[in-house]
Amino acid sequence: MPTSLIQPEFLVEIDYDKCHKCGRCVQQCGWGVYSFNERPFPDDSKCRACHRCVTYCPAHCIKIKKNDLALRDNANWSPELRKNVWRQAESGGVMLTGMGNDKPYLKIFDHLVLDACQVTNPSIDPLREPMELRTYLGRKPDSVGVESNGKGGYKLKDGGGVSNNIKLDTPIIFSPMSYGSVSLNVHKSLAMAAERLGILMNTGEGGLHADLYPYGKNVIVQVASGRFGVSPEYLNRGAAIEIKVGQGAKPGIGGHLPGEKINKEVSTTRMIPQGSDAISPAPHHDIYSIEDLRQLIYSLKEASGYKPVGVKIAAVHNVGAIASGIVRAGADYVYLDGFSGGTGAAPAIIRDHVGIPLEIAIAVVDQRLRDEGIRNQASIIAAGSIRSSADAAKAIALGADVVAIGSASLMALGCHLCQGCHTGCCSWGLTTQKPELTRRVDPEWGAERLTNLVNAWSHELQEILGALGVNAVESLRGSRERLRAVGLDQQTCEILGVKPAGL
Numbered sequence: 001m002p003t004s005l006i007q008p009e010f011l012v013e014i015d016y017d018k019c020h021k022c023g024r025c026v027q028q029c030g031w032g033v034y035s036f037n038e039r040p041f042p043d044d045s046k047c048r049a050c051h052r053c054v055t056y057c058p059a060h061c062i063k064i065k066k067n068d069l070a071l072r073d074n075a076n077w078s079p080e081l082r083k084n085v086w087r088q089a090e091s092g093g094v095m096l097t098g099m100g101n102d103k104p105y106l107k108i109f110d111h112l113v114l115d116a117c118q119v120t121n122p123s124i125d126p127l128r129e130p131m132e133l134r135t136y137l138g139r140k141p142d143s144v145g146v147e148s149n150g151k152g153g154y155k156l157k158d159g160g161g162v163s164n165n166i167k168l169d170t171p172i173i174f175s176p177m178s179y180g181s182v183s184l185n186v187h188k189s190l191a192m193a194a195e196r197l198g199i200l201m202n203t204g205e206g207g208l209h210a211d212l213y214p215y216g217k218n219v220i221v222q223v224a225s226g227r228f229g230v231s232p233e234y235l236n237r238g239a240a241i242e243i244k245v246g247q248g249a250k251p252g253i254g255g256h257l258p259g260e261k262i263n264k265e266v267s268t269t270r271m272i273p274q275g276s277d278a279i280s281p282a283p284h285h286d287i288y289s290i291e292d293l294r295q296l297i298y299s300l301k302e303a304s305g306y307k308p309v310g311v312k313i314a315a316v317h318n319v320g321a322i323a324s325g326i327v328r329a330g331a332d333y334v335y336l337d338g339f340s341g342g343t344g345a346a347p348a349i350i351r352d353h354v355g356i357p358l359e360i361a362i363a364v365v366d367q368r369l370r371d372e373g374i375r376n377q378a379s380i381i382a383a384g385s386i387r388s389s390a391d392a393a394k395a396i397a398l399g400a401d402v403v404a405i406g407s408a409s410l411m412a413l414g415c416h417l418c419q420g421c422h423t424g425c426c427s428w429g430l431t432t433q434k435p436e437l438t439r440r441v442d443p444e445w446g447a448e449r450l451t452n453l454v455n456a457w458s459h460e461l462q463e464i465l466g467a468l469g470v471n472a473v474e475s476l477r478g479s480r481e482r483l484r485a486v487g488l489d490q491q492t493c494e495i496l497g498v499k500p501a502g503l
């Protein structure tokens with residue numbers, strides 16, 4: 001009997017005539033695909049197609065090919081479904097995966113186009129003319145109270161009802177990714193880039209390593225149900241605090257960091273035992289009602305000198321009502337995470353089949369908050385597979401104030417979307433704690449690439465604003481009249497609040 005019915009997904013081909021026999025591929029592969037005996041020998045079954053060996057092979061003699069194993073056609077049982085049955089028959093377990101939903105669901109952003117302004121006042125050169133991308137994250141007052149300052153001028157009356165807001169130089173921030181799920185060098189790269197760009201990175205639910213304390217004013221510190229790393233000092237280090245209720249890539253499922261990733265430093269930062277699995281259950285077990293949420297929001301504000309407090313939720317059915325409750329409970333922002341978002345580890349069945357698209361969630365939440373007259377009371381951060389500046393512009397036109405990028409920022413650091421993050425063997429040194437792999441990311445190099453990416457997208461946002469004939473990103477927010485749908489059904493258009501192209 002064969003030990004496994006599953007054939008390798010990828011085939012590693014080496015052109016031995018070109019191969020230098022240097023062994024570089026053996027060193028580069030995090031999954032131990034290669035053995036070496038005078039020349040490299042691959043074990044195809046272990047390859048995840050991360051392309052690290054291909055990228056670093058000095059002889060360019062390696063090819064990774066999809067194994068086109070001929071399985072009889074069956075429109076009902078795809079090869080993937082068949083392989084999954086074999087896998088589970090062999091293991092008896094839940095199948096884990098990383099890095100987001102890869103199923104071909106309709107991507108609504110790809111069916112929305114932005115309007116242009118050709119006969120009125122488009123800018124001549126949006127990169128030279130003032131195009132304001134500055135955004136303020138946080139609660140805005142219903143009205144501003146002023147009184148005379150006694151010198152013929154005015155001053156805010158009793159603070160004028162103005163809350164602490166965070167100034168962002170561009171409406172793009174980095175998504176929550178915990179220390180533990182990603183390496184410390186990744187966190188350092190994100191923090192350094194956030195400081196240079198005048199934006200924010202987010203600790204995720206893993207605490208803040210002491211090396212990152214100097215970057216606190218550019219960090220959102222997250223408080224999840226596991227309360228990893230949460231202390232008064234942690235709360236006071238951050239620029240804002242985020243209560244994590246849900247996560248788009250796995251709604252209803254809490255965080256799970258396998259014990260192998262919890263080394264000494266991760267354990268110190270998270271304040272949990274070394275080597276034991278870290279589970280942060282969902283939903284947030286401090287919160288069973290809006291009153292509980294309100295209490296937690298105000299406890300965190302009290303503990304931190306009234307810093308902005310946001311709440312992160314997954315995009316699911318009824319998200320408009322949930323967001324309304326969050327805003328009424330006193331949150332300064334709502335973080336909406338759509339079901340295409342990435343993750344370090346999720347059961348594949350949840351990742352691929354639970355949740356709703358981000359685009360729908362933004363439109364529904366923005367409209368609900370407007371209908372209730374409370375849209376000014378909180379900002380909306382949209383995340384969950386923002387893939388380009390065009391996605392960012394469309395998310396903002398649908399109603400978001402700010403977008404957050406996670407997968408794209410890991411890609412800037414080398415990620416090739418091999419979806420092996422949950423194994424802790426990432427060859428690119430990103431979602432691993434193995435020192436021989438984590439040192440592959442130099443924080444200075446990483447910060448430069450992340451800064452370049454966000455700067456490039458910001459320039460493109462300016463170009464888009466110019467084409468639309470507006471000169472501030474604030475003017476685009478919730479401006480659905482500037483969007484048109486191509487190939488979306490009438491009901492989806494109505495929910496999005498977007499007209500079909502041609503109207």
Ligand code: SF4
Pocket residue numbers: 012028029030031032033034042046047048049050051052053054064427
């Ligand atoms: S897993 Fe990555 S590094 Fe290893 S053989 Fe496959 S492509 Fe190369």
Ligand code: SF4
Pocket residue numbers: 050098099410414415416417418419420421422425426427428429430431
């Ligand atoms: S972070 Fe690493 S393991 Fe995860 S998808 Fe990217 S390359 Fe693969």
